[in-house]
Amino acid sequence: MRGAGDLPRDDYFTEAIEIVEAIGRDLIALDRGVRQSGRADVEIVNGLFRGVHTLRGIAGLFGPSPTTEISRSLEDVLERVRLGRAPVDDALIDVLFRAVDVYGRVLAAERVGAPPPHDDLDDLLQRLEASAAPVTPPGGPYDLDPGLLAVLTEYEEHRLRANVEDGKALLRLRIELDLASLDVAIEELKARAKGRAEVLTYLPTGAGSAEDAIELDVLLASSEPMIELARSFEDLGGELAPLPRRADAGGADPNVLLPADAQASGGVIGPVGAAAPSRSTAGERQELARDGEAPRSIGQTVRVDLRKLEGLMSAVGELGLVRSALSRLTLRLRAEVPGSPIGSDLARLERSFDRHLGTIREGLLDVRMVPLEQVFERLLRVVRQIGRDAGKQVNLVITGGETEVDKLIVESLSDPLLHLLRNSVDHGIEPASDREAVGKPAVGTVAVNAFQNGNHVVVEVEDDGRGIDVDRLLAAATSRGLVTPGEIETSSRRDLLGLVFLPGATTRSDVSELSGRGVGMDIVKTNIAKLGGVIDLASVPGIGTKITITVPTTLAIVKALIVRVRAETFAMLIANVDEALIVNAQEARRVDGCEVVGVRGRSVPVCRLSELLEIGGPEAEDAQARGRVHLVVVSIGAQRLGFAVDGIAGERDVVVKPLGPSLREVRGFAGATELDDRRVALVLDTPALVAEYFATIGAVPAAAEVAAGG
Amino acid sequence: MADRGHRREPEIALRRPRDDGPRGEVLVFALAGELHAAAVREIREILRPPPLTRVPRAPTGVLGVVSVRGRLVTVVDPRRALGLDAPAPTGRSRIVLVETDDGEVVGVYVDEVRRVDRLAEGDIEPPAASLGSDVAPHVTGIARPKRPGATGSDARPPAIVLVDLVALIGAARKGA
Numbered sequence: 001m002r003g004a005g006d007l008p009r010d011d012y013f014t015e016a017i018e019i020v021e022a023i024g025r026d027l028i029a030l031d032r033g034v035r036q037s038g039r040a041d042v043e044i045v046n047g048l049f050r051g052v053h054t055l056r057g058i059a060g061l062f063g064p065s066p067t068t069e070i071s072r073s074l075e076d077v078l079e080r081v082r083l084g085r086a087p088v089d090d091a092l093i094d095v096l097f098r099a100v101d102v103y104g105r106v107l108a109a110e111r112v113g114a115p116p117p118h119d120d121l122d123d124l125l126q127r128l129e130a131s132a133a134p135v136t137p138p139g140g141p142y143d144l145d146p147g148l149l150a151v152l153t154e155y156e157e158h159r160l161r162a163n164v165e166d167g168k169a170l171l172r173l174r175i176e177l178d179l180a181s182l183d184v185a186i187e188e189l190k191a192r193a194k195g196r197a198e199v200l201t202y203l204p205t206g207a208g209s210a211e212d213a214i215e216l217d218v219l220l221a222s223s224e225p226m227i228e229l230a231r232s233f234e235d236l237g238g239e240l241a242p243l244p245r246r247a248d249a250g251g252a253d254p255n256v257l258l259p260a261d262a263q264a265s266g267g268v269i270g271p272v273g274a275a276a277p278s279r280s281t282a283g284e285r286q287e288l289a290r291d292g293e294a295p296r297s298i299g300q301t302v303r304v305d306l307r308k309l310e311g312l313m314s315a316v317g318e319l320g321l322v323r324s325a326l327s328r329l330t331l332r333l334r335a336e337v338p339g340s341p342i343g344s345d346l347a348r349l350e351r352s353f354d355r356h357l358g359t360i361r362e363g364l365l366d367v368r369m370v371p372l373e374q375v376f377e378r379l380l381r382v383v384r385q386i387g388r389d390a391g392k393q394v395n396l397v398i399t400g401g402e403t404e405v406d407k408l409i410v411e412s413l414s415d416p417l418l419h420l421l422r423n424s425v426d427h428g429i430e431p432a433s434d435r436e437a438v439g440k441p442a443v444g445t446v447a448v449n450a451f452q453n454g455n456h457v458v459v460e461v462e463d464d465g466r467g468i469d470v471d472r473l474l475a476a477a478t479s480r481g482l483v484t485p486g487e488i489e490t491s492s493r494r495d496l497l498g499l500v501f502l503p504g505a506t507t508r509s510d511v512s513e514l515s516g517r518g519v520g521m522d523i524v525k526t527n528i529a530k531l532g533g534v535i536d537l538a539s540v541p542g543i544g545t546k547i548t549i550t551v552p553t554t555l556a557i558v559k560a561l562i563v564r565v566r567a568e569t570f571a572m573l574i575a576n577v578d579e580a581l582i583v584n585a586q587e588a589r590r591v592d593g594c595e596v597v598g599v600r601g602r603s604v605p606v607c608r609l610s611e612l613l614e615i616g617g618p619e620a621e622d623a624q625a626r627g628r629v630h631l632v633v634v635s636i637g638a639q640r641l642g643f644a645v646d647g648i649a650g651e652r653d654v655v656v657k658p659l660g661p662s663l664r665e666v667r668g669f670a671g672a673t674e675l676d677d678r679r680v681a682l683v684l685d686t687p688a689l690v691a692e693y694f695a696t697i698g699a700v701p702a703a704a705e706v707a708a709g710g
Numbered sequence: 711m712a713d714r715g716h717r718r719e720p721e722i723a724l725r726r727p728r729d730d731g732p733r734g735e736v737l738v739f740a741l742a743g744e745l746h747a748a749a750v751r752e753i754r755e756i757l758r759p760p761p762l763t764r765v766p767r768a769p770t771g772v773l774g775v776v777s778v779r780g781r782l783v784t785v786v787d788p789r790r791a792l793g794l795d796a797p798a799p800t801g802r803s804r805i806v807l808v809e810t811d812d813g814e815v816v817g818v819y820v821d822e823v824r825r826v827d828r829l830a831e832g833d834i835e836p837p838a839a840s841l842g843s844d845v846a847p848h849v850t851g852i853a854r855p856k857r858p859g860a861t862g863s864d865a866r867p868p869a870i871v872l873v874d875l876v877a878l879i880g881a882a883r884k885g886a
Contacts, residue, residue, distance in 0.1 A: 314781065568764065613766040659765075659775065661814045662784040662883040666767050674777045680763040682775075 040088035163221035175238035197222030373401035400450035428465030498638025529687030532575035771882030785817035848877035
């Protein structure tokens with residue numbers, strides 16, 4: 001056990017949050033198990049208990065707190081579940097989920113020194129208390145041999161009963177073990193039994209052929225044929241025998257645990273006085289609880305602060321600059337002293353340097369990757385809650401949780417996904433009666449599917465709800481002046497659906513508490529675009545809606561287009577760029593006060609970056625002389641825009657770093673990156689600039705613009 | 711990364727010139743031909759200016775961003791906030807790195823770094839006494855250090871404007 005001195009507060013919070021997340025995961029598994037088999041998986045319950053217990057332990061190091069208080073109540077509840085005294089039903093699982101939420105809020109408050117959320121806390125503690133209230137054990141009084149029952153721990157007793165109720169056969173394995181290696185041998189026994197039989201308890205018989213050996217009776221419960229089971233213990237020298245059931249009891253009811261003759265001979269499973277170790281100490285119980293847990297490689301992993309990784313990433317970036325300098329020197333040397341052996345040695349070294357640098361960079365990127373599961377698990381919890389609040393039955397199906405994405409992206413995906421799921425449950429899925437009326441299953445389905453596609457990860461959120469009502473969407477958009485009837489005439493259905501992503505467009509008249517305030521999809525779109533990602537939407541009335549998000553797997557290194565605007569250099573994330581081309585300045589037309597050029601038969605509005613960013617200075621001479629404009633066409637959601645720049649300096653892998661808090665108020669930049677010559681280039685926040693452009697020219701939706709011009 | 715939080719303590723003599731604190735070490739620097747000084751304890755590092763990238767739309771007090779060993783640092787121009795003329799870059803320009811109250815490291819562009827000086831409490835006049843009541847909060851005093859052994863015309867050296875760099879940065883990045 002570690003003392004408080006070994007566990008700084010920051011570490012405590014990190015660890016506590018991890019434990020709470022693990023508890024959340026266990027709960028989801030428990031919930032799933034209960035739904036599928038109607039039974040609580042004992043290992044999961046044990047895992048939950050351990051998690052809460054550990055949390056209470058580490059929180060206790062800092063004195064009593066809401067966290068210890070919740071943990072204590074939760075332990076009581078889980079203890080009852082472990083002992084089979086509280087049924088694992090929906091109500092209980094709900095309370096447990098609520099506990100996970102409150103833990104999160106309490107920890108967040110504690111971390112910043114804010115007062116804990118008292119209302120939530122009191123409410124939870126009351127619910128927990130109610131759940132821990134005594135429940136009459138099912139099945140009535142139990143009549144196993146009282147001598148045996150007296151030495152069983154509560155937990156062992158419960159497991160024994162549960163196994164018998166399940167119709168498992170009880171078996172006795174009598175085995176002589178070396179005292180010196182007793183622990184190892186017992187672990188071996190448990191390992192062999194795992195998955196086929198449950199070790200309920202083991203007790204010394206009091207007999208034994210040698211002084212340094214001990215004979216044990218191991219009580220097993222199993223549904224496997226005894227012969228099969230016997231084989232796996234054969235080489236240990238064990239002797240397996242069934243425990244006969246009392247004839248008059250019939251069936252699987254084990255009224256008598258032990259055969260009469262065994263009782264007479266004394267060589268039975270049962271108390272043997274001083275030789276039996278105390279079976280009810282807390283330590284012993286914990287060990288039993290741990291039984292059956294796969295060995296976890298705790299010693300093999302370290303927890304690393306992301307900032308430390310950022311530091312390493314920066315250092316690798318610096319090394320990249322060193323490499324470029326080295327490469328220039330090598331070239332110079334080879335040019336100045338042709339045929340020099342030093343030159344070729346250097347070139348060889350450079351290649352080797354390059355290779356290792358690449359390995360380090362990949363390794364670092366790999367370390368940052370975490371499975372999407374992390375965010376999906378949170379979603380499961382929330383969807384459950386939303387469904388309940390909205391009075392809808394929703395089944396959330398998740399696939400591809402193992403897909404790995406950069407930790408930062410996983411975090412940034414959480415809110416947008418949450419929003420999409422809320423929309424699906426709240427707007428998409430119809431009430432059960434409506435669904436049944438149109439022949440759909442009463443329980444709605446929301447599917448989240450993730451998979452990797454090259455350097456990108458695709459996340460699909462699909463529901464089998466009512467779909468987006470395009471007419472209502474158009475009515476809302478028209479009334480807000482987002483689109484004109486004429487534009488609607490000439491736009492494709494897909495373009496019109498894109499209106500959902502414009503600020504102010506909403507399709508539901510009854511604004512619910514959950515969503516539908518008309519501020520949703522535009523924010524989702526912006527957040528996804530900030531990650532260098534794109535979002536797409538398809539919807540069929542009455543069938544459902546599918547939203548596809550595509551984001552890069554890592555933010556740390558991204559491809560960027562380097563552009564020149566006057567004397568300044570900027571980077572634009574390739575993910576947002578459709579194409580870069582040169583157009584003739586004369587081709588530009590003025591339509592409704594904005595400049596438009598035709599690109600492959602479709603017209604695209606043009607935004608001069610120098611004007612938008614108010615960058616003065618002379619235009620690059622070559623471009624001016626030829627009357628040509630470099631155009632970088634980007635599309636964000638349904639909007640397409642061509643940024644006119646003075647030059648394009650190629651494509652580069654860049655590491656985007658955030659601007660300091662001093663520049664937080666400055667809009668239009670997603671960060672900055674260092675180029676080879678040590679110069680810093682600002683990275684344009686393309687989505688924000690596009691939004692800004694359309695806002696300034698009077699909110700003409702690009703979709704309609706494109707259609708009208710094409 | 712080492713915790714630098716302890717480096718900024720509230721009880722810096724220069725920031726409260728009337729306190730009976732210990733005498734403070736100050737960095738004396740030139741801005742538009744006038745001498746200024748700031749507590750050495752406020753300063754993390756002094757750099758030769760790396761290539762500076764202008765940030766469009768930034769407040770006028772912000773000159774741009776530079777990379778300091780891979781970290782982005784915002785650089786401010788303190789002149790406006792001090793009512794001085796526009797910069798005249800010289801080969802002796804330096805960037806003084808200061809950690810602000812919110813933990814950000816910000817660069818302050820100065821024309822020249824002169825020396826580190828020790829100021830006695832007695833050398834410092836409160837700003838109101840010498841400059842009148844209309845003084846920005848980032849000016850904490852005026853110093854006329856008496857140099858040991860100085861006589862004659864040297865007895866009254868040029869005044870040094872004492873500034874609170876953190877407050878000055880605050881003013882500069884707000885657009886002043």
